[in-house]
Amino acid sequence: MDPIIILSLVQDGLVNGAIYALLAVALVLVFAVTRVILIPQGEFVAFAALSFAQIQQGLKPGTAGLLVALGIIACALDLIRDRRMLTIKLIARRLILDIALPVILYFAVAWLAPKQPGMAVAIILTLLLVAPMGPFLYRIAFRPLADASILVLLIAALGVHLALTVLGLGYFGPEGFRADPLIDGSIELGGTVIQAQQIIVVGVSLVVMLGLYVFFERTLYGKALRAVAVNRTGARLVGIPINLSGQTAFALATVIGAISGILIAPVTMLYYDSGFLISLKGFVAAITGGLSNYLLAVAGAFGVGLVQAFAAFWTSNYMEVVVFMLIVPVLVLRSLRASTVEDEE
Amino acid sequence: MSAEREGAVARSAERRCFMSGRRMIALVVAALFLVLPLLSIVPEFWVALLDYIGIGALIAVGLVLLTGVGGMTSFGQAAFVGFGAYTTGVLTTHYGVSPWLALPAAVIVTGVAALILGSFTVRLSGHYLPLGTIAWGISAFYVFGNLQILGGHDGITNIPPLSLGGHALTGVRPYWVVVWVAVILAVIATQNLLDSRLGRAIRALRQGAVAAESFGVEIARTKLIVFVFAAVLAGIAGWLYAHFQRSLGASAFGVSGGIDYLLMAVMGGTGQVYGALIGAGLVTVLRDVLQDWLPHLFGASGNYEDLAFGILLIAILQGAREGLWPMIARLFPAPKPRAVIAEVPTPAVQAAAKSTGPLLTLDTVRKRFGGLVAVNGVSFTVGTGEIVALIGPNGAGKSTLFNAVTGIAPADEGRVLLGDAPIQGDSPQNIARRGIGRTFQHVKLIPELTVLENVALGAHLHSRAGLVEAVLRLDRAEERKLFAAAAAQLKRVGMADNMHRTAGQLALGQMRVVEIARALCLNPSLLLLDEPAAGLRLKEKQALAEVLRGLRAEGMSVLVVEHDMDFVMGLADRIVVLDFGEKIAEGAPAVVRANPAVIEAYLGGVA
Numbered sequence: 030m031d032p033i034i035i036l037s038l039v040q041d042g043l044v045n046g047a048i049y050a051l052l053a054v055a056l057v058l059v060f061a062v063t064r065v066i067l068i069p070q071g072e073f074v075a076f077a078a079l080s081f082a083q084i085q086q087g088l089k090p091g092t093a094g095l096l097v098a099l100g101i102i103a104c105a106l107d108l109i110r111d112r113r114m115l116t117i118k119l120i121a122r123r124l125i126l127d128i129a130l131p132v133i134l135y136f137a138v139a140w141l142a143p144k145q146p147g148m149a150v151a152i153i154l155t156l157l158l159v160a161p162m163g164p165f166l167y168r169i170a171f172r173p174l175a176d177a178s179i180l181v182l183l184i185a186a187l188g189v190h191l192a193l194t195v196l197g198l199g200y201f202g203p204e205g206f207r208a209d210p211l212i213d214g215s216i217e218l219g220g221t222v223i224q225a226q227q228i229i230v231v232g233v234s235l236v237v238m239l240g241l242y243v244f245f246e247r248t249l250y251g252k253a254l255r256a257v258a259v260n261r262t263g264a265r266l267v268g269i270p271i272n273l274s275g276q277t278a279f280a281l282a283t284v285i286g287a288i289s290g291i292l293i294a295p296v297t298m299l300y301y302d303s304g305f306l307i308s309l310k311g312f313v314a315a316i317t318g319g320l321s322n323y324l325l326a327v328a329g330a331f332g333v334g335l336v337q338a339f340a341a342f343w344t345s346n347y348m349e350v351v352v353f354m355l356i357v358p359v360l361v362l363r364s365l366r367a368s369t370v371e372d373e374e
Numbered sequence: 375m376s377a378e379r380e381g382a383v384a385r386s387a388e389r390r391c392f393m394s395g396r397r398m399i400a401l402v403v404a405a406l407f408l409v410l411p412l413l414s415i416v417p418e419f420w421v422a423l424l425d426y427i428g429i430g431a432l433i434a435v436g437l438v439l440l441t442g443v444g445g446m447t448s449f450g451q452a453a454f455v456g457f458g459a460y461t462t463g464v465l466t467t468h469y470g471v472s473p474w475l476a477l478p479a480a481v482i483v484t485g486v487a488a489l490i491l492g493s494f495t496v497r498l499s500g501h502y503l504p505l506g507t508i509a510w511g512i513s514a515f516y517v518f519g520n521l522q523i524l525g526g527h528d529g530i531t532n533i534p535p536l537s538l539g540g541h542a543l544t545g546v547r548p549y550w551v552v553v554w555v556a557v558i559l560a561v562i563a564t565q566n567l568l569d570s571r572l573g574r575a576i577r578a579l580r581q582g583a584v585a586a587e588s589f590g591v592e593i594a595r596t597k598l599i600v601f602v603f604a605a606v607l608a609g610i611a612g613w614l615y616a617h618f619q620r621s622l623g624a625s626a627f628g629v630s631g632g633i634d635y636l637l638m639a640v641m642g643g644t645g646q647v648y649g650a651l652i653g654a655g656l657v658t659v660l661r662d663v664l665q666d667w668l669p670h671l672f673g674a675s676g677n678y679e680d681l682a683f684g685i686l687l688i689a690i691l692q693g694a695r696e697g698l699w700p701m702i703a704r705l706f707p708a709p710k711p712r713a714v715i716a717e718v719p720t721p722a723v724q725a726a727a728k729s730t731g732p733l734l735t736l737d738t739v740r741k742r743f744g745g746l747v748a749v750n751g752v753s754f755t756v757g758t759g760e761i762v763a764l765i766g767p768n769g770a771g772k773s774t775l776f777n778a779v780t781g782i783a784p785a786d787e788g789r790v791l792l793g794d795a796p797i798q799g800d801s802p803q804n805i806a807r808r809g810i811g812r813t814f815q816h817v818k819l820i821p822e823l824t825v826l827e828n829v830a831l832g833a834h835l836h837s838r839a840g841l842v843e844a845v846l847r848l849d850r851a852e853e854r855k856l857f858a859a860a861a862a863q864l865k866r867v868g869m870a871d872n873m874h875r876t877a878g879q880l881a882l883g884q885m886r887v888v889e890i891a892r893a894l895c896l897n898p899s900l901l902l903l904d905e906p907a908a909g910l911r912l913k914e915k916q917a918l919a920e921v922l923r924g925l926r927a928e929g930m931s932v933l934v935v936e937h938d939m940d941f942v943m944g945l946a947d948r949i950v951v952l953d954f955g956e957k958i959a960e961g962a963p964a965v966v967r968a969n970p971a972v973i974e975a976y977l978g979g980v981a
Contacts, residue, residue, distance in 0.1 A: 066501060066505070169688075170688045170692075173692045174691060174692060177691070177695075179500065179501045180447055180501060180504065181691055181695065183447075183501060183504055183505075184447070184636065184640065184687065184691060185687070185688050185691050187449070187633055187684075187687070188633075188683075188684040188685070188686075188687030188688040188691070189684060189688065190684070191630065191633060191680045191681070191683060191684035191687070192680070192681050192683075192684030192685055192688075193684075194680065195677060195678055195680045195681035195684070196681060198677075198678075199678070199681075306512075309508070309509075309512065312505065313509075316502070316505065346516075346520040347516065347517070347520060349512060349513065349516045350513040350516045350517060353509040353510070353512050353513045354509065354510070354513050356505075356506075356509045357494060357506065357509060357510070360494075360498050360502045360505065360506045360509070361494050361497060361498065363499075363502055364497055364498045364499040364500075364502050364503075365497075
């Protein structure tokens with residue numbers, strides 16, 4: 030195997046790893062705050078990538094309609110669940126935030142997209158379209174289960190994944206999309222060519238992770254989320270609203286998912302159901318960190334990216350098998366480290 | 375309970391050996407159920423649907439046992455369907471093997487695959503286990519889709535149909551009988567398994583694994599048996615599927631298939647065998663209906679029924695987490711109580727370990743949790759036929775010491791001897807085998823099982839029956855003896871009247887007494903009781919003390935942790951006082967009570 034190939038595989042691995050690292054961080058974040066193992070994270074990635082590509086190509090993105098649908102469902106369910114404590118103000122707030130805003134966004138996108146707006150507008154529209162989906166889904170599926178076991182939440186997460194995949198097919202259709210690169214061009218370094226896009230992927234993901242670090246370490250809101258992660262009851266007692274922190278965690282995860290989607294949209298062809306495998310690899314990374322350690326999760330993500338790149342070279346048919354079976358020893362180790370004396374339920 | 379009534383129950387047990395009226399009705403219904411769809415009045419379309427329901431039910435029954443009863447949630451069950459289906463597909467198309475001969479091969483291949491995957495899966499804890507099943511579930515899908523011998527992504531076609539006596543079972547009607555005979559056998563086998571020694575161990579996995587360990591149940595092995603049993607049912611379903619469908623493709627055996635099967639189990643009620651049939655029926659019918667009209671709604675083809683399934687799954691979790699079967703079960707009368715043969719002598723206390731010295735010796739035992747030293751160099755002994763009380767404020771290290779003696783959380787340093795034999799570092803199962811029975815501070819009974827069944831778990835080590843005996847009901851004589859012994863111990867502690875209630879219905883104090891009966895069922899020479907009197911009323915405490923004195927008179931040794939001083943002072947021969955992990959006093963009750971260090975530990979020093 031010559032060094033040029035090794036170098037280019039490492040390069041691929043690092044680019045993939047950067048994406049998985051973003052996802053892994055989001056997954057750890059959501060798990061810590063809500064105990065939800067967010068399988069649908071992959072759908073956010075795929076939907077963002079497809080929307081971004083569609084807007085570039087002058088098409089109305091499928092997410093526009095999907096967001097309106099989710100907003101209506103979330104609004105209706107919340108109004109039913111909270112029917113005993115409704116006020117005019119609350120109803121108006123819900124109607125504006127959950128229905129009016131997505132509808133306005135829908136028409137804005139429908140009007141802007143055919144004009145094939147610039148890169149910046151496409152990015153902003155994609156973020157606006159995808160980001161609210163997480164909080165909507167939290168309110169639809171997970172809020173009523175907030176006190177359920179991790180297992181029940183996991184099954185629910187798979188249910189959401191199943192439903193979202195089908196909705197993805199309905200709103201995006203079966204065709205794959207690939208976006209234009211954010212920046213064209215490449216540089217040559219030590220005999221290999223590095224695409225500008227690849228540098229952007231790694232750079233942006235590092236910046237986002239740094240931003241998250243500052244958020245959690247330096248801001249009161251970030252610290253409040255960490256408090257919920259450490260002890261839900263304790264956080265509730267000092268006045269941190271659990272419900273809102275769940276929504277915030279989901280919102281952050283969706284934004285991170287959307288950024289990942291925009292980053293990989295130009296790198297590879299994506300379909301409505303491509304997200305599942307991508308997010309599962311984020312999981313493999315997150316589990317390396319025991320779903321709790323951000324640094325280990327990021328390290329695991331780059332590991333997964335590298336393994337995948339080399340497995341794709343040696344045995345492309347069984348690439349996924351290699352990646353997913355690698356998680357097994359990690360799971361076994363994690364289980365052995367978990368306490369042997371069972372918790373009181 | 376009067377002797378007369380016990381006699382009547384015993385007689386009814388004998389009658390039940392023959393065919394009872396109820397069983398006759400069940401047989402007639404089953405026969406009608408099997409024959410009716412053969413007649414042309416039932417449309418072919420419905421029979422085909424029922425065939426698919428049967429295949430799904432077979433998988434769901436295994437999943438109920440695995441997930442609902444055994445507490446292991448698997449998203450990878452479709453992989454085992456694939457192992458069974460591909461085995462028969464390859465053997466019958468490439469090698470011309472008869473489908474009937476391919477069946478044992480399919481069972482073996484699935485079983486071996488389950489042994490390999492299960493060997494690590496059952497060791498995964500908490501949510502790592504379902505994530506693990508997703509990992510190998512996806513891997514299996516890619517292997518199926520890429521192996522050339524399995525036809526790659528094109529799959530296998532032209533699989534021969536089953537044939538019986540030269541007649542090919544190609545239509546949906548003949549196949550109906552094959553499928554549902556398999557389902558009925560699977561349900562009977564699963565019910566038999568659940569109502570057995572092994573079944574009680576399986577039911578203890580989800581809520582009381584530590585308790586089960588303390589009575590000799592090998593957790594990993596028991597989990598693996600359940601895992602393989604469920605996988606083999608899925609493999610048989612795969613075999614049926616292959617010869618019914620006559621062609622195979624990897625897409626049926628991925629994780630989304632696994633989610634469908636889990637939905638069947640969750641929908642019916644994860645703990646309920648019959649729920650699996652309801653769940654399989656609803657999911658299959660629903661899919662058929664939705665496949666008809668959802669694509670029209672969306673104006674394109676696709677697996678739109680998954681949308682409904684996803685929503686349904688969430689709705690069930692939010693609205694009816696117990697599934698649908700419990701709602702249906704309420705319509706039926708409660709099952710009759712288990713028959714117990716009347717007279718069995720209460721077994722004598724096991725001959726104490728051969729030693730002239732004390733029965734239990736703790737020698738400078740230390741246990742650390744991270745930076746916290748929970749038990750710091752504690753030594754004391756318990757003599758044969760002696761009641762020793764271990765007291766101390768909360769957090770003194772009493773329960774930690776219990777866990778160190780019983781092997782749940784072994785000590786870091788020091789020695790624990792039973793007689794002359796060192797037992798530190800031994801597994802809980804072996805320590806139970808050596809004759810140490812225990813109860814728990816936080817009661818660990820299985821709420822859905824009857825008191826009698828819970829107590830019978832204590833006698834796990836005194837019986838042998840395994841999977842085969844349980845499924846074929848060859849364990850009945852042994853079971854009768856087990857239950858007689860359990861009933862005798864319940865009588866000894868004064869709980870005979872409650873033996874047929876489910877443990878979840880009891881008051882906390884009663885549960886503690888039931889735990890003592892369970893520990894006695896082990897026939898121990900040393901009994902470790904963790905706060906047995908907590909939650910008992912005065913009269914009950916007196917009765918409990920009387921029972922313990924009786925055991926002591928028979929030569930039983932007891933080590934008891936208790937906060938109720940009146941109870942301890944009146945009962946114990948000797949008292950050991952712990953504070954912050956160290957022994958601060960030891961001696962006769964009157965001496966300990968007057969010890970200034972003890973008074974300070976309990977009431978605090980004068981500031």
